[in-house]
Amino acid sequence: MNAPHRILEGRRALIVGVANEHSIAYGCAKVFRELGAEVALTYLNEKARPHVEPLARELGAALLLPLDVSQPGQLESAFAAIAERWDRLDILVHSIAFAPKEDLQGGLLHCSAEGFLQAMDVSCHSFVRMARLAAPLMTEGGAMFAMSYHGADKVVPNYNVMGPVKAALEASCRYLAYELGQQDIRVHAISPGPLQTRAASGLKDFDLLLSDAVARAPIGELVDIMDVGSTCAYLASPYARRLTGSTVYVDGGLNIIA
Template sequence: MQGKVGIVAGLANQDSIAFGCAQALHNAGAECIVTYASPKAEKFVTPLAADMGKPELVCCDVQQDAQLDDLFARAHERWGRVDFVVHSIAFAPLEDLHGRVVDCSREGFALAMDISCHSFIRMARRAEPLMKDGGTLLNMTYYGAEKVVDNYNLMGPVKAALESATRYLAAELGPQGIRVHAVSPGAIRTRAAAGLKAFDELARDGETRSPLRRLASVQDVGNTVVYLASDAGAALSGLTHYVDAGRHLRF
């Protein structure tokens, strides 16, 4: 990844998948702009800069088109191109996430879909003209998109939409040499995961029933992102990659 440049979106704290990705990309030689969602997160993310190679930190709310425009304009100003974009962003209102899918509100469903799925498409649209020599777009999904996982609820249909969008974007952008992937970690103790009911039970299940008898770490996910964004992954696109110590084999 030496000389590669790109954006990692979705940093919240040191347990964030975005942190593991930015750290692994830096260790592999890449240079990043790393985004966080709101000014309230700044005090949590600033102390992490050294472990990520002191990247440029940018506040970016993906619901605000002007902020997305500014983010990619900054990447263009700094490098003239983008080689990779990592989208590690998901949200659903707790009242909708904790209830049945059949009971979710129209507003909650639309908000979850906008932030967790369509924002990836919006970022891909802005990245495309900066990837004249090709590049890699990556997002984070979960096995609950494919099978029913207790308590995953609303995020299941939302992540299913994200995985489908991944395949369509891969087909549309492939002729320009742009690869698109979904990365599917198992249970990881992140702030977002804390919003799921009975998450500790899900984590214990991963630790006891995965073939490797452990959970994946944010660093494991980051290392996978490095592989996919590097020349080693040049012939891969449109796939969902499980990084869950093999747990998906037993669902």
């Protein structure tokens, strides 16, 4: 789909969570670049770096930074690098989530306290910590996005502990939207339909979830990472300057079906 014009010209975006070319975060970065934004990307660790570096080169990323939010100091170091390179930040995309496999696949009832806390810290509270660091850099206002899923609102079999965690993430987006509104910073949770990403592969029977989505969605097809990126681009643009605090579904209408 050709962009009508470069509605993000001059904007600067930090996209957290690119793992490979199938990542939702990569879709966001790609659309932002097509619409004129500068982008900075992060990679999880040295194992992930060879998969992300070519994408950063392709996008002409201004920065490629290591970031494991579970490691003390890495988040602060990443934002210090952003502040040194850019005089401001306009867009933040948080597209990371994690739960230990045994806790993710064992059902909520049997999720360990340690696993629950780790999932909550990486998948939810890290967004709050990012927002705290990003807000002072958004001197001309901005937009923040966190990736959720319909399992935050309704029970999705096998989504397990991530359901409550994503529900907390969506609530955090609403409260951050309230707290940051006076600084002209808008915050949204984005809820894509099922996508074939590396993170999703950890869910039991995910292929069945994909086929069910195609069968039941009013549009009758799966969304892709570029659909998610385009939605975020619109919400980050001046066209959406009065929108904040929403959970925005990008799922072909699947969420409206009982």
